[in-house]
Amino acid sequence: MRLKLNSLMPGLFVVLIMVFLTGCASTNQSYNTSSDDEMANIDELLGLGESGDETIDEDEVLEMLGIAEESAIQDEFEELGVDEQSAPGAVNSEMQDLQSRQNQLDNQTQILQDQIENQENQIATLQQNSSPSGSAQSQSAFSRQYQEALQTYRSRQYRAAIQKFEGLLKQNAKHSLSDNAQYWIGESYYGLGNYQKAIMSFEKVFTFSNSNKDDAAQLKLGLCYMKLNDQAKAREELQKLINNYPSSESVSLARRLLSQISQ
Secondary structure: OEEEHHHHHHHHHHHHHHHHHHHHOOOHHHHHHHHHHHHHHHHHHHOOOOOOOOEEEHHHHHHHOOOOHHHHHHHHHHHHOOOOOOHHHHHHHHHHHHHHHHHHHHHHHHHHHHHHHHHHHHHHHHHHHHOOHHHHHHHHHHHHHHHHHHHHHHOOOHHHHHHHHHHHHHHOOOOOOHHHHHHHHHHHHHHHOOHHHHHHHHHHHOOOOOOOOHHHHHHHHHHHHHHOOOHHHHHHHHHHHHHHOOOOOOHHHHHHHHHHHHO
16 A cells, blocks of 8 residues: 655655754855755655655655554553454353353253142142042142142243242142142242342252152252352362252253263
8 A cells, every 4th residue: 555745745844944944054065055955855755766756665654753553552462361363253152151051051941840830730739639528529629729830930931930839838838749849939039130039949859748849949950050150169069969859851961961061
């Protein structure tokens, strides 16, 4: 890229004026000699020879002015310890890897929840069929309301689901589905991103005797602490699942989660 001499003419004009004023204080002979010398020096400074070429290289001008833009930018990257060419690609690759891991975890959790819901439906059906005749109506009403609350949760209306499940617990805390209701309160808080309340809700599941939700609640405790970035507590809760519920279907997922935390 070439820079025209015309863009430098204002500055050159000032220099010529100064030369003229200086020459006025000397004799005509010294004026002529000084002017010729000054013009020669100016031509030499600007890289103009006898050829009359009126263009100079832009890089040369930048060098005269002490400017080295590309070098300055490169030095700044080096001071920061960043490779100018590879930095954006490395960041994007790391973000994609994290997103891929999160997607895998979400998919595994969703599969597990679907299995739990199917088991609950089967248990509810068996309980309705085996209920004593004297309490059959109340058992049926509780189960029906439980299914409605569960459907509300599946529709991701988490706050409404919490109210319905809590209403069931107030109605009958000793029902065979009460521990399930307590578990889904925890899942609803988890869906809302309120992991602290989810932890408290999942811990209450263990207060129900012979609960079929203990292992699922234990897994969700580990996931809650992972969401809170408490890696030490997450490892502790996941290891409890492996140690206390070795036959649980959630054990394999807990092991995978532990391996990710260790990394």
